[in-house]
Amino acid sequence: MITSIKNDKVKEWKKLHKRKGRIQTGTFLIEGFHLMEEARKSSWKIREIIVEEDIDLPISYEAFPVERVTRAVFKEISQTESPQGIAAVVEMNRQSKVIGEHILLIDSVQDPGNLGTIIRTADAAGIDSVILGRGTVDLYNDKVIRASQGSIFHIPINVEDLLETIPRLKEDNYEIWVSALKNAQKYNEVPLSNKIALVLGNEGSGVNPAIINSADKIVKIPIYGKAESLNVSIAAGILMYYLKG
Incomplete structure (x- = not known):
């Protein structure tokens, strides 16, 4: 359980709020159950899941690395007005050649x-x-x-x-x-x-x-x-x- 907003991992997650941090790591943050599910069903790679301490994690997400955090920590990394208590670090997907009509x-x-x-x-x-x-x-x-x-x-x-x-x-x-x-x-x-x-x-x-x-x-x-x-x-x-x- 990560309890401090000064934790190194929290600092790294917050860097993803900025384009520079995203480019440096090749990753970005998503928030909320809907986006999580869309990412999980796709070919994009979820690097880790961040979940608030009192949120029940669906069984389908347990295969991914999970970090539990306090509500205060989650609020620190969240970019939404009403956080759902779940987020993920996702790797940017380098697309192949453009195809289609x-x-x-x-x-x-x-x-x-x-x-x-x-x-x-x-x-x-x-x-x-x-x-x-x-x-x-x-x-x-x-x-x-x-x-x-x-x-x-x-x-x-x-x-x-x-x-x-x-x-x-x-x-x-x-x-x-x-x-x-x-x-x-x-x-x-x-x-x-x-x-x-x-x-x-x-x-x-x-x-x-x-x-x-x-x-x-x-x-x-x-x-x-x-x-x-x-x-x-x-x-x-x-x-x-x-x-x-």
């Missing part, structure tokens, strides 16, 4: 809630792979993970330079669709091809102009009311479901 490319989306929701929706819509461009919020940010509801464990996600990735996708016969407003067609008036890579951009500035210039199709979602624009995660959902026919 429908790929989502994310250009500099900054809000972790938006990114997590987009990943969750991509998983639900049956998108084959997701590529996060440079400048996008860290995949292992706790808010991204929570908003994804565990979908990060179910869909291949890579981090790449999109300006280098897009030419490779074109060579592999992907049609590049970019979501933008200028010189754009209504998304539902554009015929679907067999292999499509859809690019979505930053909440404020949109997609990098250099990426727009590389597009085969520029698509937009019409606005019928007085709203200036759609939230990027909502736009992502509409476009991804259209791609799936």
Whole structure:
């Protein structure tokens, strides 16, 4: 039982709250029974489980290394307002080559809630792979993970330079669709091809102009009311479901 917040292990866990600590160790923290279960059912490796002293641990978790901690210690490492008393250190999963007919490319989306929701929706819509461009919020940010509801464990996600990735996708016969407003067609008036890579951009500035210039199709979602624009995660959902026919 770890009883002190000054314990070396507690200090190491707290380092995972920051991107630097996650990169140095190749690990990240997840919290709560739902995320635990999604990770356990996936191919991702759970390095250890951290559980509050009075929490009953399901039998299915007893195969993993377990650290019991006091409530005060768990509160110290928790990043949620209402901790469930269970967390885990998970190893980052180095993804293999992007595959599939429908790929989502994310250009500099900054809000972790938006990114997590987009990943969750991509998983639900049956998108084959997701590529996060440079400048996008860290995949292992706790808010991204929570908003994804565990979908990060179910869909291949890579981090790449999109300006280098897009030419490779074109060579592999992907049609590049970019979501933008200028010189754009209504998304539902554009015929679907067999292999499509859809690019979505930053909440404020949109997609990098250099990426727009590389597009085969520029698509937009019409606005019928007085709203200036759609939230990027909502736009992502509409476009991804259209791609799936």
